[in-house]
Amino acid sequence: LEHEYINGAVTDAPILQVRLSKAKAISQRIMQYQFTRLDGGPLPAATAGSHIDVLIAPEFLRQYSLSSDPADTSHYQIAVLHEDQGRGGSALMQRIFTAGRKVFVSKPTNHFPVAEEASKSYLMGGGIGITPMIAMAHRLHTLGADFALHYCCSRAQDAGFEDDLKHMPWADKVHLHYSDQGSRANLSTLLNYQTQAHVYTCGPENFMQAVLDTAQANGFPEQQRHMEYFSVPDLPQYDNHEFTLRLSQSQQEFHIPATQSATEVLLEAGINIEVKCADGICGVCKCAIVSGQVEHRDFVLSNQQRQTHIILCQSRAAQAGGVLEVDV
Ligand code: FES
CATH class of the missing domain: 2.40.30.10 (Translation factors)
Structure with a gap:
């Protein structure tokens, strides 16, 4: 991953x-x-x-x-x-x-923590996206928590983790799904919602989307559906507009041109803001929004988190010439 x-x-x-x-x-x-x-x-x-x-x-x-x-x-x-x-x-x-x-x-x-108080955790790994799920399974097993780990691959020959998974102390919680062997996961029947159940997914984008869509259809609330990207997904066509960024703590204002991101402008100005991926994936540049309309372009925040936070390396003001104030 x-x-x-x-x-x-x-x-x-x-x-x-x-x-x-x-x-x-x-x-x-x-x-x-x-x-x-x-x-x-x-x-x-x-x-x-x-x-x-x-x-x-x-x-x-x-x-x-x-x-x-x-x-x-x-x-x-x-x-x-x-x-x-x-x-x-x-x-x-x-x-x-x-x-x-x-x-x-x-x-x-x-940036992908496991909710330890869940009544049940579904760990859905597609291909190489199984790696964080294995660490989560170890932790849930240590806690004595209820979980199921599903390892989904297109071809059995690419399922490099099968042997490891079969020898884990929690091997009874492992389910293998290989499309070329007719054992593709039937998501709608295996993602059974119960109160305080959580679902986690990592893998190819189509796979994650199918898991999240099914979880939603089966009643998992948004804050109990979790995903992690392992490569930058295809971006929709966005038009960049210039806008103004105000830092609430210092009341400094910055003009963000259409050609630059907010974090690029802040870093150039010597403002200490943590940036890692610059792709809207890792979440380290998350800031609280004080005011302003945001066009969210990240891949980490839930809709609920987007009410109060912004990923500054990608997201911008919703309108050209808009003003965003953030808690920095
Ligand atoms: S730096 Fe990774 S999301 Fe912004």
């Missing part, structure tokens, strides 16, 4: 040097990697749904979900899909990431 950032990535996350302790092909196109501390000691703790940034080479910083058990701080585990269409980072990684190599990674951060 990854997000790709090339150059210009801004992160103030503390960086750790770790050792690549294991590199294993788990299918023709998926590599699984494990990182341990150089001195073998415990790594910073991660919560289920967390990701780390991995520095593959100076020009490649990428984000991967952790699939390791959050209770086990002896290592971080990620998986990387070799993309035919990718921008080269995964191919480079497969070539140079051999066991024993020292690698820089960030501490884990989490």
Whole structure:
């Protein structure tokens, strides 16, 4: 699972040097990697749904979900899909990431947390999108919570995680769905809503949309439906207009031209605002809205969150010449 950032990535996350302790092909196109501390000691703790940034080479910083058990701080585990269409980072990684190599990674951060109080959790992983679901399953198992993990792949031969999943202490909660074997998931029958049930999905966009649409149709309230993108989805055609951004704490005003995002203008002006993906996916640039009409263009906020917050790296004023005031 990854997000790709090339150059210009801004992160103030503390960086750790770790050792690549294991590199294993788990299918023709998926590599699984494990990182341990150089001195073998415990790594910073991660919560289920967390990701780390991995520095593959100076020009490649990428984000991967952790699939390791959050209770086990002896290592971080990620998986990387070799993309035919990718921008080269995964191919480079497969070539140079051999066991024993020292690698820089960030501490884990989490934009996809699991609701531990849920009455039941449905973990719906499509292809490589299964990785955060595995960490969530570990956590829910530790809590003794009720959950079901569904691993959905087009072809059984690409299901690199099947073997791992079959040997988990919670293997009885795992359901495998392979379209080429006629076992495609029947979402409308398996996503049974009960009070306080939550559904999580990560994977190809069509898959996630089908999961979320079905969950909605089956009665899951919006705040109990969760998704995480692993690549930038196709964007609708937006027209950029200029607008004014006011910072409520300092009362400074900035003109945002049609050619720049609000975060670009703020960073140029020396305003300290955290930006990572700049694609509206990771959520780190989220700010509270004080006033103004927003055209939301992000992929992280729920409709409910959009009432009060904005993703500044992508979203803009709804009208040309509009004024947005944010709590910065
Ligand atoms: S920086 Fe990632 S959503 Fe804005």
